[in-house]
Amino acid sequence: xxxxxxxxxxxxxxxxxxxxxxxxxxxxxxxxxxxxxxxxxxxxxxxxxxxxxxxxxxxxxxxxxxxxxxxxxxxxxxxxxxxxxxxxxxxxxxxxxxxxxxxxxxxxxxxxxxxxxxxxxxxxxxxxxxxxxxxxxxxxxxxxxxxxxxxxxxxxxxxxxxxxxxxxxxxxxxxxxxxxxxxxxxxxxxxxxxxxxxxxxxxxxxxxxxxxxxxxxxxxxxxxxxxxxxxxxxxxxxxxxxxxxxxxxxxxxxxxxxxxxxxxxxxxxxxxxxxxxxxxxxxxxxxxxxxxxxxxxxxxxxxxxxxxxxxxxxxxxxxxxxxxxxxxxxxxxxxxxxxxxxxxxxxxxxxxxxxxxxxxxxxxxxxxxxxxxxxxxxxxxxxxxxxxxxxxxxxxxxxxxxxxxxxxxxxxxxxxxxxxxxxxxxx
Ligand code: AMP
Ligand code: MG
Numbered sequence: 001x002x003x004x005x006x007x008x009x010x011x012x013x014x015x016x017x018x019x020x021x022x023x024x025x026x027x028x029x030x031x032x033x034x035x036x037x038x039x040x041x042x043x044x045x046x047x048x049x050x051x052x053x054x055x056x057x058x059x060x061x062x063x064x065x066x067x068x069x070x071x072x073x074x075x076x077x078x079x080x081x082x083x084x085x086x087x088x089x090x091x092x093x094x095x096x097x098x099x100x101x102x103x104x105x106x107x108x109x110x111x112x113x114x115x116x117x118x119x120x121x122x123x124x125x126x127x128x129x130x131x132x133x134x135x136x137x138x139x140x141x142x143x144x145x146x147x148x149x150x151x152x153x154x155x156x157x158x159x160x161x162x163x164x165x166x167x168x169x170x171x172x173x174x175x176x177x178x179x180x181x182x183x184x185x186x187x188x189x190x191x192x193x194x195x196x197x198x199x200x201x202x203x204x205x206x207x208x209x210x211x212x213x214x215x216x217x218x219x220x221x222x223x224x225x226x227x228x229x230x231x232x233x234x235x236x237x238x239x240x241x242x243x244x245x246x247x248x249x250x251x252x253x254x255x256x257x258x259x260x261x262x263x264x265x266x267x268x269x270x271x272x273x274x275x276x277x278x279x280x281x282x283x284x285x286x287x288x289x290x291x292x293x294x295x296x297x298x299x300x301x302x303x304x305x306x307x308x309x310x311x312x313x314x315x316x317x318x319x320x321x322x323x324x325x326x327x328x329x330x331x332x333x334x335x336x337x338x339x340x341x342x343x344x345x346x347x348x349x350x351x352x353x354x355x356x357x358x359x360x361x362x363x364x365x366x367x368x369x370x371x372x373x374x375x376x377x378x379x380x381x382x383x384x385x386x387x388x389x390x391x392x393x394x395x396x397x398x399x400x401x402x403x404x405x406x407x408x409x410x411x412x413x414x415x416x417x418x419x420x421x422x423x424x425x426x427x
């Protein structure tokens with residue numbers, strides 16, 4: 001990483017470098033989120049297509065769900081008071097499959113009933129068919145012997161127990177999950193008003209970068225590397241419902257960087273770049289963004305992921321991620337993801353961690369808060385990936401999450417640590 005000291009990379013400057021203090025992650029996130037005013041665009045989509053989108057309306061239920069008391073078993077609906085003992089026989093006078101409805105239950109009678117069918121008036125319990133014996137079936141009115149004493153209310157799902165009419169079942173600013181699509185459908189919504197897709201322009205910087213497919217591994221020139229960040233950043237953006245304009249690789253030249261930023265600032269809500277945010281003379285993001293707009297270059301007190309830039313280019317937000325793949329990946333998850341969710345109107349963007357035992361030791365504390373790539377083992381603890389270098393992307397594939405280790409902290413085998421599963425961060 002070209003993180004040259006400004007004093008040595010700019011020989012014309014005789015002043016010793018003034019190092020800005022590293023910014024704590026929570027402060028960087030708070031400052032970033034303060035810039036993330038939810039975007040105004042909304043669209044109507046089919047409920048089928050709304051997974052992962054953010055609701056832009058409160059969903060108010062116009063009905064009770066379920067709409068009637070109904071049976072949760074295949075069996076017989078009856079009146080408990082009619083039962084005397086295990087020899088009790090009731091006449092089966094009606095049959096109520098799901099989708100139909102019965103009528104008032106006569107004394108000493110039962111209704112054959114199926115799961116989901118409305119409980120007929122007068123019945124106060126359902127007996128599952130396994131606890132009954134059918135008699136003289138097919139010979140006119142069948143009888144049924146109820147072998148087990150019914151308890152009032154048993155196997156009845158109550159009207160409105162899932163949703164009460166008038167309740168807000170899903171709120172504006174909630175991110176829709178497969179289950180919430182089902183819930184929206186259960187109160188009759190076939191279309192939903194959701195936040196518009198965040199329009200993101202993505203590009204990578206670095207003259208060393210080559211696209212897989214364009215140059216075969218055997219033909220790679222010395223110093224060349226494949227562009228990996230482009231692939232995972234694009235995929236991460238798509239998972240968050242963004243529409244992505246992929247502008248490819250921008251050469252390490254100021255004019256090219258300015259031109260790319262200028263083009264990207266049109267019709268996009270966010271310009272996201274990787275690489276070039278250190279302050280070496282090959283890092284042109286800083287002067288280019290400053291020429292067109294404003295830039296805050298932050299050194300965030302995390303490892304991996306120190307350099308991070310936030311600014312604006314024309315109407316668009318600008319975020320510059322570090323070039324090292326793991327730094328880029330981790331800063332995306334910790335900072336860009338909440339930023340994108342907030343742009344879509346999500347209120348709660350906090351990342352939840354869980355306490356788990358470390359089945360490794362980490363004897364050397366770091367000045368920065370660390371995000372270690374780990375995975376859960378069969379014994380319910382965490383194993384550490386051996387190489388925690390910010391260039392080793394294998395760690396993020398091998399791992400199934402991050403240990404959030406406070407600055408200055410060592411970890412002994414068996415210590416409880418904070419684990420953030422990738423499942424939480426990649427959803
Ligand atoms: P930079 O932040 O531009 O100084 O880059 C830091 C390190 O990340 C260097 O080793 C770069 O080669 C590497 N790097 C930058 N961009 C990418 C990318 N898109 N894919 C893979 N590695 C990258
Ligand atoms: Mg670079």
